[in-house]
Each structure stands twice: as structure tokens, then as C-alpha cells.
Amino acid sequence: MEPVYLFSLVSRQNSWLSVRQSTISENIANVDTPGYASKDVEPFKDILDKTSIRMAATQSGHISEDGSNSRRVRVNSSEAWEVSVSDNSVSLEQELIKSGEVARQHSLNTQLVGSFYGLMKSSLGR
Amino acid sequence: MIDPLVVSLKISSSGLRVQSQRMRIVSENLANVQSTGDTPGANPYQRKTITFKSEVDRALGANLVEVKNIGTDKGDYRIEFDPSHPAADENGNVKYPNVNTLLELADMREASRSYEAGLQMMVKSREMITRTIDLLRSR
Numbered sequence: 286m287e288p289v290y291l292f293s294l295v296s297r298q299n300s301w302l303s304v305r306q307s308t309i310s311e312n313i314a315n316v317d318t319p320g321y322a323s324k325d326v327e328p329f330k331d332i333l334d335k336t337s338i339r340m341a342a343t344q345s346g347h348i349s350e351d352g353s354n355s356r357r358v359r360v361n362s363s364e365a366w367e368v369s370v371s372d373n374s375v376s377l378e379q380e381l382i383k384s385g386e387v388a389r390q391h392s393l394n395t396q397l398v399g400s401f402y403g404l405m406k407s408s409l410g411r
Numbered sequence: 412m413i414d415p416l417v418v419s420l421k422i423s424s425s426g427l428r429v430q431s432q433r434m435r436i437v438s439e440n441l442a443n444v445q446s447t448g449d450t451p452g453a454n455p456y457q458r459k460t461i462t463f464k465s466e467v468d469r470a471l472g473a474n475l476v477e478v479k480n481i482g483t484d485k486g487d488y489r490i491e492f493d494p495s496h497p498a499a500d501e502n503g504n505v506k507y508p509n510v511n512t513l514l515e516l517a518d519m520r521e522a523s524r525s526y527e528a529g530l531q532m533m534v535k536s537r538e539m540i541t542r543t544i545d546l547l548r549s550r
Contacts, residue, residue, distance in 0.1 A: 299543070300415070302539070303419070303539065304415045306415065306535065307415040307418045307422060309532065310418075310422040314423060315465050317429075317476075317525055321474075377525070380528070381531065384532060395543060395546060399546055
């Protein structure tokens, strides 16, 4: 059923967005920590590309590769806008822009899911 | 695994905590800008400094921020000539604290800017949680 695929895609992107949000929070909390390098998560596209073949998980302890519970964070020192004297590469402006992107995408996703719920409901005749 | 959005709230709150500690140190320095000793030649208030460090929290799997150390500034005291002061030495010089008001105000501004950014992240994360919960609401 098509919409089910859509729901799983949206939920995966939403969990990726929340991981990204917590990474941004980490950067902002450490904005005055000497020697801290700004981080970002792997782009969603890369995670999607890598997870076309899934490993079977029959128990809760098995490794799963659906991007939701793998927290792949990388350091992106090259993309940093500025590096301060204390070797800190967090720029508040850059982080807030990223957080704006996350919020926008998340609100788009939830509204999309909401309207699909509506569609499914109306097809049930309620 | 804890929900990353909840983790985000916890990380932000650790940031807010250290920034308010920093604010506390700044106000302590500013309040004591004229605190001299009361015996001849006594040392005045010494400016306090605060440093941060990033600490991995294994339960959350994230880098929280903590206060590393609250130290004292070893810089020179401000010397003023005032023989009538109780803390004046035999030459009539009084040691005043090594607090620079402008420096403290700049520090205060930076702390409040970082605090605001952390607060903004908290608001955003909370909005994301609320929006997700709102999906349950009947339309």
C-alpha cells in the first residue's frame, strides 16, 4: 500500500531531523567551550542510499540500519564559518540557520502526515 | 535509546546552566569592583574567571557542557594614591581589585547572547515535540 511507504519515509526523516536538532543543540551548548569543533549529521540522502538493502532483525538486540537509531555524527570543520582564537568552530548564526531548516522540514513533514491521515479517514467514510 | 528531541532539551539546558554560572561570576566581579582590604597594605578582591569544558554523557550519547574551573585572575591590582584610606600602605597607595568593568560587561553580553541561542533551541525542540503529538489530535 503506497501511503504506508510514505509514512515510513516521513517517520524516518523526522527521526533524522530530531538527531540533527540534538546535534545543533550540542553545538550551541558548546559555543564557548575551547577546542570544540562544530558537528553535523550525515545528510539524509546518504542515509537513504545506504539503506536500500536491510539486514533482517529478528530480535531487539540486532543491529538495524534504518537510520533512526544510528547516530552518525561527523565533524565538519571545513564548513565552519569561523574559528575563534580558542579553537572553537561553532558559529551561532550558522547553527540557528540550520535549526530553522530543521524546524521547517519537520513542520512540512508533520503537516503532510496530517493531511494523509485525513485522506485515509475520508476513504473510510468518516 | 532516548528520543533525540528530549536529548536536545537536556543538552540545551546544560548550556543554559553554564551560561548562568558565568553570569553569576560576572555579577560577583562587578559587585566587588571597589572591594579593598581594611588593614594597611591588604590585598583587595581578586577577579574570578570561569572556564568551560565539553563532557561526554554516556547515557545520552552526547557532549554536554560543564564548568571546568572557577579560578582567580592573577593580573596586577589597580593602585591608587589615597593616604586617608584604611587599606593604604606606608606610601599612601591603595590596592583596588583587578576588575575591568568594560571587560565584565562584554563578558556579560556574550553570556546572554549564548543563553538566548540555547533558549531558542529549547523552544524549537519543544515545538517539534508538540507538532508530533498534535498528529494524534482528531481533525
